[in-house]
Amino acid sequence: MLYVVGLGLGDAKDITVKGLEAVRQADRVILEAYTSILTIGREALEEYYGKPVEVADRDAVEQGAAEMLEAAKSSDVAFLVVGDPFGATTHADLVLRARNEGVPVQVIHNASIMNAVACCGLQLYHFGETVSIPFWTETWKPDSFYEKIIKNKSRGLHTLCLLDIQVKEPTPESITKKVKQYLPPRFMSVAQASEQLLKIVEDDCEKVITEDNLIVGLARVGSDSQKIMAGSLKTMSVSDLGPPLHCLIVPGELHPLETEYVEQYLVK
Amino acid sequence: MLYVVGLGLGDAKDITVKGLEAVRQADRVILEAYTSILTIGREALEEYYGKPVEVADRDAVEQGAAEMLEAAKSSDVAFLVVGDPFGATTHADLVLRARNEGVPVQVIHNASIMNAVACCGLQLYHFGETVSIPFWTETWKPDSFYEKIIKNKSRGLHTLCLLDIQVKEPTPESITKKVKQYLPPRFMSVAQASEQLLKIVEDDCEKVITEDNLIVGLARVGSDSQKIMAGSLKTMSVSDLGPPLHCLIVPGELHPLETEYVEQYLVK
Structure with missing residues (x-):
C-alpha cells in the first residue's frame, strides 16, 4: 500500500x-x-x-x-x-x-496553505485564482501573475500569492557538469515579493494597484510562531516576518468582518 | 483558553x-x-x-x-x-x-473541502471563486451563483460548488410560534444540484454551459467511503453518490493530467 x-x-x-x-x-x-x-x-x-x-x-x-x-x-x-x-x-x-x-x-x-490562509480573516469564498510569484533574475522578470491578480481584483476577489521556493538549484557554473554543486536553499519573503510587485505596479499605467494598496503578509501559518502583518505594498516591501515559509494576499473588496479582522494586523 | x-x-x-x-x-x-x-x-x-x-x-x-x-x-x-x-x-x-x-x-x-476537493485530480491553482448552491423552493429559485460559474469558466477556471445543508429548519407551521417544530435535516445531493443547474442552463441563451457539460460530483471526501463520479450535467442529474455530504465541480479548461485523472471517474 x-x-x-x-x-x-x-x-x-x-x-x-x-x-x-x-x-x-x-x-x-x-x-x-x-x-x-x-x-x-x-x-x-x-x-x-x-x-x-x-x-x-x-x-x-x-x-x-x-x-x-x-x-x-x-x-x-x-x-x-x-x-x-x-x-x-x-x-x-x-x-x-x-x-x-x-x-x-x-x-x-x-x-494546506490553500485553506489555512483564511486565518488572517479573509474568507475563502472571496478568493479568486491562486498565483505563484517566482524569483526574478537579472535577465528574467516574469509578471504574468499580475494580470491574474488584476482580474481577481476587478471581481472584488482576493488573490493568494504563493512565493517561490528554490531548493537544490544547481550553481550556474555546474549546470552543464556531471557533478552538480548546489546553491543554498532560498525561500521568497513577503518583503521580496512586495518589492517585485512594486516594480510591476510602477509600470502599470492603469494604476489598479498602487504602492498604497493593502497587502496581507503571512509567515509560518499554522505553527506556534505564525506571524501575520498587513500594510501598504510599500510598507510590506520593507517588512520582516522572520523565517520561511511566507505567502501574501492582495485583497479584493473587504467585507466589514474582514476589515475588522485584518485591522488587528495592520502596521503603518 | x-x-x-x-x-x-x-x-x-x-x-x-x-x-x-x-x-x-x-x-x-x-x-x-x-x-x-x-x-x-x-x-x-x-x-x-x-x-x-x-x-x-x-x-x-x-x-x-x-x-x-x-x-x-x-x-x-x-x-x-x-x-x-x-x-x-x-x-x-x-x-x-x-x-x-x-x-x-x-x-x-x-x-477542508476547499483543499481536499483536489483529490478528484483538478488542480487547486485552476479554481476560481467558490459558490454555494441553495435549495430551491416553489417560490424562491435564486441563481446568482450561475453568473460566478460562467465568469470562472470564461477564464478557464474550475468552480467548486458547495451544496446546501439545512439542519434545524423550523416547519412553516411553527415558524411564528414560540415552541418550534423542526424539519428533518436535509443535505443537497449532486443529483439535486445538477437538476437545478439544468433548469438554469435551459434558460441560458448564450449556452456557455449545456446539458452535455462535464460535471465532477464528490461525496464524503476524505472518508473511507469517498465517491467521485464525472459525467455530463444531464447524467449527473440522475446520479446516486450515496449519503451526504456532496459537492460538485463545474470544470473550466482541463490540462492533460487533469483530463487523465478525471477519466477514471467518468460514467456515460
Missing part, C-alpha cells in the same frame, strides 16, 4: 491520528522536501515517529517513483507531503501512476 | 495529534453541528475522546458564544469544527470576539 500522508503546516504533531498510524506501521517513510517545508526538520520527525525518514528532493521523487511504487506493491510505503497531498501537481501525478499500476493508494488529507 | 479545533472531513481519527491533545485535556468540548458533518456522529466522538461532547446548533453557537467565551477565560474549552476552523464566517467571528475580549485562542487547522 502507498499511503500519501499530508503533514499539515506546523510541526510533527500537525499530522492526523490516521496519518500517524500509517507512518508508524509503514515499512518505509519518505518525506517529499521540495515543494514546501515544516518549521521542523527530518531529525525531529524521525524522533517523533521512532523510525528513519528518507528525504526525497525533486529528482528523487521523479526518478525514484518507479522504485517506490514497486516497493508499495509488496510493503507499506508512507510518502509524506507538507500540507495536503494534493497541493502540488506532482503528487496527483504520483497517485495516478500508482492507480494505473494497480498499487493500492490511501490518501490522508490535512490542512 | 479557547481551542478551535478542525476535525477534518472523515471520522474521529482525522483530527490532528495536536487537536486530540487539546480535546483530551479540555474541561469542556463543544461540537459545532450546522455548517458541516462528519461520517460519524457525536457518540463515536465521545467514545474516542473518552469524554462528553456538547452539540451546538446555530442558535447555541450564536446565543451561547458569550457564555462559552466567559468559560474559556478560566478553563479550557475545545470548540470542534468539521473541516478547518476558518471554513465558515461564523467561526472567524467567534475567534475575533475571543481576541477582543482578551480570551487566549489557539486555532488547530485541518483539511
Whole structure:
C-alpha cells in the first residue's frame, strides 16, 4: 500500500491520528522536501515517529517513483507531503501512476496553505485564482501573475500569492557538469515579493494597484510562531516576518468582518 | 483558553495529534453541528475522546458564544469544527470576539473541502471563486451563483460548488410560534444540484454551459467511503453518490493530467 500522508503546516504533531498510524506501521517513510517545508526538520520527525525518514528532493521523487511504487506493491510505503497531498501537481501525478499500476493508494488529507490562509480573516469564498510569484533574475522578470491578480481584483476577489521556493538549484557554473554543486536553499519573503510587485505596479499605467494598496503578509501559518502583518505594498516591501515559509494576499473588496479582522494586523 | 479545533472531513481519527491533545485535556468540548458533518456522529466522538461532547446548533453557537467565551477565560474549552476552523464566517467571528475580549485562542487547522476537493485530480491553482448552491423552493429559485460559474469558466477556471445543508429548519407551521417544530435535516445531493443547474442552463441563451457539460460530483471526501463520479450535467442529474455530504465541480479548461485523472471517474 502507498499511503500519501499530508503533514499539515506546523510541526510533527500537525499530522492526523490516521496519518500517524500509517507512518508508524509503514515499512518505509519518505518525506517529499521540495515543494514546501515544516518549521521542523527530518531529525525531529524521525524522533517523533521512532523510525528513519528518507528525504526525497525533486529528482528523487521523479526518478525514484518507479522504485517506490514497486516497493508499495509488496510493503507499506508512507510518502509524506507538507500540507495536503494534493497541493502540488506532482503528487496527483504520483497517485495516478500508482492507480494505473494497480498499487493500492490511501490518501490522508490535512490542512494546506490553500485553506489555512483564511486565518488572517479573509474568507475563502472571496478568493479568486491562486498565483505563484517566482524569483526574478537579472535577465528574467516574469509578471504574468499580475494580470491574474488584476482580474481577481476587478471581481472584488482576493488573490493568494504563493512565493517561490528554490531548493537544490544547481550553481550556474555546474549546470552543464556531471557533478552538480548546489546553491543554498532560498525561500521568497513577503518583503521580496512586495518589492517585485512594486516594480510591476510602477509600470502599470492603469494604476489598479498602487504602492498604497493593502497587502496581507503571512509567515509560518499554522505553527506556534505564525506571524501575520498587513500594510501598504510599500510598507510590506520593507517588512520582516522572520523565517520561511511566507505567502501574501492582495485583497479584493473587504467585507466589514474582514476589515475588522485584518485591522488587528495592520502596521503603518 | 479557547481551542478551535478542525476535525477534518472523515471520522474521529482525522483530527490532528495536536487537536486530540487539546480535546483530551479540555474541561469542556463543544461540537459545532450546522455548517458541516462528519461520517460519524457525536457518540463515536465521545467514545474516542473518552469524554462528553456538547452539540451546538446555530442558535447555541450564536446565543451561547458569550457564555462559552466567559468559560474559556478560566478553563479550557475545545470548540470542534468539521473541516478547518476558518471554513465558515461564523467561526472567524467567534475567534475575533475571543481576541477582543482578551480570551487566549489557539486555532488547530485541518483539511477542508476547499483543499481536499483536489483529490478528484483538478488542480487547486485552476479554481476560481467558490459558490454555494441553495435549495430551491416553489417560490424562491435564486441563481446568482450561475453568473460566478460562467465568469470562472470564461477564464478557464474550475468552480467548486458547495451544496446546501439545512439542519434545524423550523416547519412553516411553527415558524411564528414560540415552541418550534423542526424539519428533518436535509443535505443537497449532486443529483439535486445538477437538476437545478439544468433548469438554469435551459434558460441560458448564450449556452456557455449545456446539458452535455462535464460535471465532477464528490461525496464524503476524505472518508473511507469517498465517491467521485464525472459525467455530463444531464447524467449527473440522475446520479446516486450515496449519503451526504456532496459537492460538485463545474470544470473550466482541463490540462492533460487533469483530463487523465478525471477519466477514471467518468460514467456515460
